[in-house]
Structure formats: C-alpha cells, structure tokens
Amino acid sequence: MGDPTTETTTDPETASENYPPDVFSRACTSRVVLQHISGRWGALTLSALRDEPLRFNALRRRIDGISEKMLSQTLQALERDGFVVREVQATIPPRVEYSLTPLGTTVAGRLWELIGLLESSMDQVSAAQQAYDAR
Amino acid sequence: MGDPTTETTTDPETASENYPPDVFSRACTSRVVLQHISGRWGALTLSALRDEPLRFNALRRRIDGISEKMLSQTLQALERDGFVVREVQATIPPRVEYSLTPLGTTVAGRLWELIGLLESSMDQVSAAQQAYDAR
DNA sequence: CTGTATCCTCTCTGATACTG
DNA sequence: CAGTATCAGAGAGGATACAG
Numbered sequence: 001m002g003d004p005t006t007e008t009t010t011d012p013e014t015a016s017e018n019y020p021p022d023v024f025s026r027a028c029t030s031r032v033v034l035q036h037i038s039g040r041w042g043a044l045t046l047s048a049l050r051d052e053p054l055r056f057n058a059l060r061r062r063i064d065g066i067s068e069k070m071l072s073q074t075l076q077a078l079e080r081d082g083f084v085v086r087e088v089q090a091t092i093p094p095r096v097e098y099s100l101t102p103l104g105t106t107v108a109g110r111l112w113e114l115i116g117l118l119e120s121s122m123d124q125v126s127a128a129q130q131a132y133d134a135r
Numbered sequence: 136m137g138d139p140t141t142e143t144t145t146d147p148e149t150a151s152e153n154y155p156p157d158v159f160s161r162a163c164t165s166r167v168v169l170q171h172i173s174g175r176w177g178a179l180t181l182s183a184l185r186d187e188p189l190r191f192n193a194l195r196r197r198i199d200g201i202s203e204k205m206l207s208q209t210l211q212a213l214e215r216d217g218f219v220v221r222e223v224q225a226t227i228p229p230r231v232e233y234s235l236t237p238l239g240t241t242v243a244g245r246l247w248e249l250i251g252l253l254e255s256s257m258d259q260v261s262a263a264q265q266a267y268d269a270r
Numbered sequence: 271c272t273g274t275a276t277c278c279t280c281t282c283t284g285a286t287a288c289t290g
Numbered sequence: 291c292a293g294t295a296t297c298a299g300a301g302a303g304g305a306t307a308c309a310g
Contacts, residue, residue, distance in 0.1 A: 023250055024179060026200035030253050031175075034142050037253070040302085042164075044159060056272055065145055065161035067304050072273060073229030082263025093271040096308080103259055110249045115158055117245055118172070124238055126169055128217025175282090191292050204283050207293060228291045229290080 019038060033081055041066055041074040045101070046083060049111055053087075053099035083107055093097040168216055176201055176209040181218060181235070182242040183249060188222075188234035218242055261269055 022028055036042045041063070048054065048062045060071055075098060078084040083104030089095040100108055118125075157163060171177045176198070183189065183197045195206055210233060213219040218239035224230040235243055253260075 022177075022182060023254060024198050029261070030244050030250070030257050033253055033257070034178060034250065035175060038169075038178065038249075040170060042174065043169060044166075047162070050158065062159055064159055068273070069275095069305090070303060073303095079266040081260050082267075089274095092275090093256075096272060097233075102258065103256055107249070107252065107256075110245070110252055114242070114245045114249065115165070117242065118168055119158060121238055121242075122165050125216050126164070129215050132215040132217075203293070204285090204295095205283065208282095223292095229293090231292060 006069050022132055023078060034079045036074075036081055036082065037111065039074075041070050042078065043111050043115065045071070046080065046104060048107045049084065049098060049100050049110050050105070050112060053097045055095065078104070170210045171209075171216055172218065172246065174209075177213065178246050178250065180206070180213060181239060182247050184219065184233060184235050185240070185243045185247060188232045188233055191213055192228060194233060213239070232256050 005116050013065075023030060035045060044063050045059065048059055054062065055074075056071070057076075060066060060068065061116065063071065066074075075084060075086065079086050082101055085101055085104075086096045089097065149245060158165060165173045169237050179201075180194065183194055189197065191206070191210075194210075195201060195203065198206070201209075210219060210221065214221050215223055217236055220234050221232065221238075224232065
C-alpha cells in the first residue's frame with residue numbers, strides 16, 4: 001500500500017466511470033472510516049450511545065467483552081472522525097461523558113437498522129450456515 | 136457484569152423482552168456475522184454485487200486492492216452466511232459467478248446506504264479529523 | 271474514575287507459488 | 291479462469307500494571 005503511482009485506476013473492462021463514488025478504489029479515504037464505524041467494536045460503541053450519553057465505565061459494562069484498551073482506542077477514533085464528543089467535567093473524581101454528534105447520531109441510526117436487520121435474520125443465517133457445513 | 140448498582144438494568148435472566156436483542160452481549164452470534172458483512176472487505180464485496188452478478192476476477196478488479204486470498208475467504212464466509220450464491224458453470228475454462236441472495240440483497244442495500252451516507256459526510260469527517268489533530 | 275503504557279498472543283493480510 | 295497452500299509481517303486485541 002501507499003504506492004504513490006496508483007491513482008484511480010483506469011478500469012479497462014468495467015467502463016463504469018458513471019458509478020457513484022469510487023468507494024471501491026484503494027485510495028478511498030472513507031474505507032478507513034467505514035472500518036471505524038463498522039469494525040468489531042465501532043458499531044457496538046456507536047449503538048450503545050444511541051439512547052443516551054454514557055461514561056467510560058458505563059460503556060464498558062454495556063459493551064460486554066470489550067477491554068479498557070479497545071474501548072479507549074475505539075472512542076478516540078470515533079471522536080477524531082467527528083462521530084463522538086468527549087466531554088470532561090472538572091470534578092473529583094473525574095467524570096467523562098461520551099455522546100454522539102449529529103453526524104454520529106445519523107450514522108448510529110443506520111448502523112442500528114443494519115444490526116436489527118441482521119438480528120431478525122439470524123434464523124436464516126444459521127440455517128444457511130448449517131446447510132453449508134453439511135456439505 | 137453482575138454489578139447490582141448498574142443503572143436501570145433489566146433482570147439478567149429475562150433480558151430478552153423489552154430491549155431489542157442483546158447485541159451487546161459477548162455471546163451474541165450476530166456479532167460474528169456483523170463482522171463478515173461490515174469488515175474490511177465484506178461490505179465492499181456485497182456492495183460490488185448489488186448491481187449484477189460478477190465472476191471472481193471481475194470482482195477482484197472491481198474491488199481495488201483486494202488479494203485473491205482475501206476475496207476467496209470473504210466470499211466463502213458470505214456464502215456460508217447465506218448472503219451470496221456461488222454458481223459454477225461446467226465450462227472450459229471454468230466460470231464461476233457470484234450473486235446475492237434475497238437476504239444478501241437486503242443487507243447490501245443497507246450497507247450501501249451506510250456507505251453513501253459516509254461518502255457524503257467525508258467533508259465533515261475530514262474537517263473533524265483536522266480539528267482533532269490540530270490539538 | 272478515567273484512562274495510558276507495556277507486553278504478549280493471535281488473527282488478518284498480502285506476496286508468492288502452485289493446482290485443476 | 292478460479293482458486294488453494296504456505297509463509298512472514300503487520301496489526302488487532304487482551305491482561306496487567308500504573309498514572310492523573
């Protein structure tokens with residue numbers, strides 16, 4: 001990666017310059033962001049913040065199985081991307097609240113729809129998996 | 136986890152009534168599937184198949200930067216989950232076509248919406264990133 | 271309470287080579 | 291054309307310890 005010569009490749013066969021955005025291009029910056037919001041922890045973190053702002057350890061309890069390190073890392077990425085706001089209250093003990101930005105709320109909504117769709121399809125998916133494994 | 140002081144938690148044993156599904160639970164099987172469809176290559180692969188069935192190398196060209204191995208692996212996972220159909224035509228040279236199942240089509244649609252939303256928000260995201268890095 | 275730092279493991283990923 | 295096999299490096303992820 002990081003090859004400076006590879007700009008948008010001129011696809012010889014798929015003469016589809018008319019395609020929406022070039023999300024399929026290696027250089028597409030949104031790929032990284034997509035990873036942040038849809039990665040193993042990103043989607044769950046954004047979804048967890050959909051209803052209400054939460055503090056660090058509350059988030060940690062909500063997202064079962066996430067480690068401190070990953071939660072911290074995930075939140076930093078989401079904050080940098082502008083999906084999450086980190087608000088520090090100067091109290092003792094320190095109190096940090098995480099909430100969604102308007103953009104984050106929109107994204108989290110879509111994500112939640114996707115998760116809901118997946119959840120309601122898990123029967124189908126499980127059946128497909130069993131059928132596949134039976135072969 | 137079993138913290139009695141946690142906010143308005145539902146009863147641990149009967150937690151499958153009020154809240155949608157417990158996607159936040161470590162044991163939730165849909166987490167893995169979510170990884171497949173939203174992982175680095177899954178989302179792009181499903182999106183690439185939205186318009187039309189494609190063959191292996193056509194997909195490879197379409198999804199810039201994916202290796203043979205990763206494409207193969209991604210397609211296998213998506214097929215096992217029941218999102219993608221693999222159809223082998225007994226010709227010479229071999230011709231294998233990948234297409235979406237109805238479920239796959241639905242999921243890919245949601246995914247595409249999410250990607251579209253992200254694409255149209257990249258200005259905001261980039262600005263947020265620069266602001267973040269400036270600190 | 272809210273994290274960061276460190277170490278260590280394991281998976282993911284890509285390049286290469288090879289099969290049918 | 292459509293993959294599989296193998297190997298090595300990069301990065302994700304977790305446990306623990308420690309800091310503000």
